[in-house]
Amino acid sequence: MRQAIAGGLVTLLLMLGCGVPAVSAGPTPDRSLPAQATPQVEVHLDTVVPSTLGPGRTWGVRGQVENLSDVTVQVEEVRLSTAFRALDTRVALGGWVSGDEDLNTPRLIASDELSGALEPGASQTFLIVVPADALKPPFAATSLPLRIEAMSGGNAVAQLRTVLPWYAGTSADRQLALSWVVPLTVPPVPDLLAEQGPARTQAWLDVVGEAAPARVWLDVLSEYAGTFVVDPALLVPVGAADIAEGADEELPLPESEDPASTAESPTPSAAPTDPGTSTADPSDADPTASQPALPDVDLPEDLTSLQQAEVTLQDGLGALGRDRLWWLPLSDPDVTALQAIGADAQLIQRLISAPLPPSALSADVLVERGRHDIAWPISPVLRDEELRALKDAWSDEDVATAMVPRSAFEDSTGVNSMAYGTRSLDGDNIALLGFDETMSQLIADMPSPDRDGAHIQLLLAHSLARYQRSPAAPGSLVLAPPRGSSLQEASVRDLAQAYEEAPWVEQVAAADLFDETGMLSLTGTPAVPEPGDSPLTGSQIERIEELWLTLEDLQTIVAPGGAAQQWGQIIQGLYSTRWRDNPEQWSLPLRDMESQVQDIVDGVQINPTTVNFLADEGLIQITVVNDLPIAVRNVQLELSPGNGRLRIIEQPPDITIGPESRATVQFRARAIAAGQVPVRATLSTPGGLAIGEEQEVSVQVRPTGIWIYWVLGAVAGVILILGLARALRPRPPSSASSAAR
Secondary structure, three states: OHHHHHHHHHHHHHHOOOOOOOOOOOEOOOOOOOOOOOOOEEEEEEEEEOOOEOOOOOEEEEEEEEEOOOOOEEEEEEEEEEOOOOOOOHHHHHHHHHOOOOOOOOEEEEEEEEEEEEOOOOEEEEEEEEOHHHOOOOOOEEEEEEEEEEEEOOEEEEEEEEEEEEEOOOOOOOOEEEEEEEEEOOOOOHHHHOOOOHHHHHHHHHHHOOOOHHHHHHHHHHHHOOEEEEOHHHHOOOOOOOOOOOOOOOOOOOOOOOHHHHHOOOOOOOOOOOOOOOOOOHHHEEOOOOOOOOOOOOOOOOEEHHHHHHHHHHHHHHOOOHHHEEEOOOOOEOHHHHHHOOOOHHHHHHHHOOOOOOOOOOHHHHHOOOEOOEEOOOOOOOOHHHHHHHHHHOOOOOOOEEEEEHHHEEEOOOOOOOOEEEEEEOOEEEEEEEEOHHHHHHHHOOOOHHHOHHHHHHHHHHHHHHHHOOOOOOOEEEEOOOOOOOOOHHHHHHHHHHHHHOOOEEEOOHHHHHHOOOEEEEOOOOOOOOOOOOOOOHHHHHHHHHHHHHHHHHOOOEOOOOHHHHHHHHHHHHOEHHHHHOHHHOHHHHHHHHHHHHHHHHOEEEOOOEEEEOOOEEEEEEEEEEOOOOOEEEEEEEEEEOOOOEEEEEOOOOEEEOOOEEEEEEEEEEEOOOEEEEEEEEEEOOOOOEEEEEEEEEEEEOOOOOHHHHHHHHHHHHHHHHHHHHHHOOOOOOHHHHHHO
8 A cells, every 4th residue: 555655645646747866876965053043944754655664665755945034045856865773762762852962964865956046935845756775775664764954055055854664574573563542622712602692603613623633633544443521512502691681581489489399490392402502593593414423312493503513523433432432530630730739539529420501402312322431631740649539530430540741651561662550549549541741742732734644754763663672462552632732633643544554553442452451550640741830829719619619609680591590500611621722801791600600690670669668568569670581489578677767577589570660569567656667678589699789768656556546536526516517507498488478
């Protein structure tokens, strides 16, 4: 296959008019430059085909020379040169590529002529085909240094140092087992929590859409036995908790209903609405949306573009077997950071065991598949105390394996050939799966596909050096790009295909590495690169938890769904590991929620008033105003007289008020003595959270007492006397009797 690819490249180059260049038989002087290209001119490597060389194989190199200066640069030629020096260790590879080890490369392999004048900002592609007999190193397997130079007037104006993996055999007797373990997590992007609209939709499509990192990793590496560690929050997009959502929902609270029963939330429907996607513009629906591969899932009839992207992602995950689908706790909580600052153990366990929010798609069914017993902590250094704390944190969800840097442990052989083993913690064992942090970081740093050739060659060379450490013994290697790594599909595919063609490598599922294990000891080696700082501190956790308690109280007075359904997931996300990559933006969703909470707390108020109470006992009315765009329920009004002239016989029942409405609330009181009584009126949730401002209602008390009966008696007597006087008064003669006389 490699020869077929190489032959295809040769044919392509000949069709483009690039003949096979002449090869120098003798040495050429070294023209060493710093490893970094000069600011004026840079050399980029697109590809080496085949990426692994061997006897009798024609091969080719394609790349670009780019002028980054503001003047024209003369570049007449690109030269390839090497030395028969074996770069068989990582130290040797790193020294050569970085420039710390300045090797001469006297063997000119081939060259390609360029047009000469390179205008400012312009680039020119070079294509070099190398005959099969041009390279005959005296090694069975190694990596050779390759220097690519841009020449002007016989001098090198720029160079690129890379490597040529060389393998003289056809296949290895015992191959190195290489496994991909890729985290698929939510990035720390503020627009993901924006209000419903094009910006938020596009932000989520950038996370789960066709060209999104999660889809690229999944689509490509699922073909190469890749294993995926998934944050369930990726499956249920959440946006800003807009309190206006659900404002038109009817409250099932008839006035005759017992107020005590209103504290219970209505039973959710069998197919709950996905809060992240259901409110998108219906015009964005895709009528061609397909049903998922997962069973027992009924999709909405019309899917939005974001919902369709979610279905496609979930189908891809659902097609994996259980051993290749691993689940992080919801929102990937930063357990290491929490433990480092002494966070409460119950808080950590709450975060680890948090359930997935309801979804109208297949997320609920999908999360039931896969493994939930694998942790991936972010630790600057791994010690037994960290492992014990990790086991304790997962007490309810027992953790069997922890993903850690490979440099954190060593096996009993001293060769460190295996990526998997067991660490004993006072008789309680935990398995460690060690990823190669150097190679994993190289993958994350890979440039665009037209410039990734040097990275691919170096990554191949690293695996060959790892294989040569113990070629006759079993060996394993895990590649785990850091969270948030984003590569274009062509780069991922080219690298995976290069490993597929490497004779010393076999790409296998990570679970296949669990078969061979031994006891491990920890090295105490710090992680490289050291993980970024977490924004979580003790004071910030207190701030989050205070907000969470407030939100829990507010959920008892607002309608279910809408904002209330999203509050929990947003709070969960504030504890996420993702914020190590963007700590500056961490406080934005927290401030937004605090502002929204304050809006709700201030949105229900008591209308101040003065009341005349002219009775011994009776009803007093107070008006409560709801300025919020949503209805509130179960609001409690408590009244407390400021002196003994008035007694509250019965506090008012719980209050339900529609959106942007007001309600008249009555309570029964008894007058004790005449005078003015200031009555303190407060609103609260059933849990006791004060809402609105405390108001003072002025009540003018005028109890009736016994004097009212004297007054009524006097009035009745006056009326009686007036009636008798009128009855006894002589009547004047009528006109009829006067006429008769």
